[in-house]
Amino acid sequence: MRHVDYQKRISLLVDGELNEASAGDLLAHLTECPDCMRVYEQMASLNNTLAKVTISIPESHLAARVKALISGEPKEPWAGWNLSILKQVPIWALIAILAIGVGDMAGKTLTEALNNEEAPPRLDTLLQDNGESLSEIMINFGQGENSQ
Amino acid sequence: MGLFETLSDQELVTGSKGGSEQYFSALVDRHTTSVYRVARSITGSHEEAEDVVQETFLRAFKNLGMFDESKSAFKTWLLTIARNQSVNIVSSVKRKALIFFGDRDKGEPELEFSSNPISQEPQDAETMLSIKQQFQMMEKALKKLPERQRTALLLKSQENLSYDEIASVMDVSVSSVESLIFRARKKIIGLMER
Structure with a gap:
């Protein structure tokens, strides 16, 4: 194994992310390799120093401001609902439910769908069905226009 | 020690989901510093970090119903929101413009560390x-x-x-x-x- 590979493992070791067997192998190597031992000491020291560093928050009562902001904020109506059940429903099932719902509305106006009653066809409201053909209707319509 | 300080994050989240703002306030008290530190380390700006903290908790509060305890710890979820918010701010056009015109956080140090971060032992x-x-x-x-x-x-x-x-x-x-x-x-x- 190359030195750089050992050094990557040293980084894992100081973070406690190396399993016991690998840690044992690495520690054995460190006893024999002064270069890697030096890197280990540097990384451990750096970790120790960084852990002591705290980025200070200037006096701003930040938490209090956040809480005040939240107390004036209405929750979403679905907040608190367990929506994870939706994630467990297969997507094809949701599509099928949606398709059935949309299919049921086919050929209906929004009013019909909402009121659940059938409105007369729009053409029938404009043209009364007297048993005349379309050409007869048009001729009669033209004559009516000319007679005015 | 108050009642809320003894509760775990998970218990506080459960209480918050039940509609109690007091439980969520305890989460704010507990995690404000961590959220601020992450935001500050990314944005390098105190003002922007404060904005990120506010926006992060607001989003968390609104979307608490979507948080799934089985997938991650509350702190991890919160810091994910904070990081995304911070990255969005850093990459925003408005911010780039402010930096270009040299009008952002005049005279402010980019990172602040506590003046006495060492242990209490006398030195x-x-x-x-x-x-x-x-x-x-x-x-x-x-x-x-x-x-x-x-x-x-x-x-x-x-x-x-x-x-x-x-x-x-x-x-x-x-x-x-x-x-x-x-x-x-x-x-x-x-x-x-x-």
Whole structure:
């Protein structure tokens, strides 16, 4: 194994992310390799120093401001609902439910769908069905226009 | 010690989901510093970090119903929101324009460290000076790191998150986290040896 590979493992070791067997192998190597031992000491020291560093928050009562902001904020109506059940429903099932719902509305106006009653066809409201053909209707319509 | 301080994050989240603002307030008290530190390390600005803290908790509060305890810890979820918010701010056009015109956070240091970050043990003046110099060097070195390396390193060393949790917060693989932290350490050590 190359030195750089050992050094990557040293980084894992100081973070406690190396399993016991690998840690044992690495520690054995460190006893024999002064270069890697030096890197280990540097990384451990750096970790120790960084852990002591705290980025200070200037006096701003930040938490209090956040809480005040939240107390004036209405929750979403679905907040608190367990929506994870939706994630467990297969997507094809949701599509099928949606398709059935949309299919049921086919050929209906929004009013019909909402009121659940059938409105007369729009053409029938404009043209009364007297048993005349379309050409007869048009001729009669033209004559009516000319007679005015 | 108050009632809420003894409760775990999970218990506080459950209480908050039940509609209690007091439970959520306890979460705000508990995690404001961590959210601020992550935001500050990414944005480098106190004002922007404060905005991120407010926006992060507001989003968390609104979307608490979507939070799934079985997938991640509350803190990990919260820091994920904070990081995304911070990255959005850093990459925003408005911010770039402000930097271009040199009108952002005039006179403000990019990162602040507590003036006495060392243990409570009494130290002599020479030791204190040496420690202070060491911290100043580290502050400079941290500023020179790319954002992703700095964030990964600070999430490990300051927030004590596992590599899995850091990967979740940063939306990268665990091996990327290993690499980011390793490179960050190598670079800081190199800079401090100069």
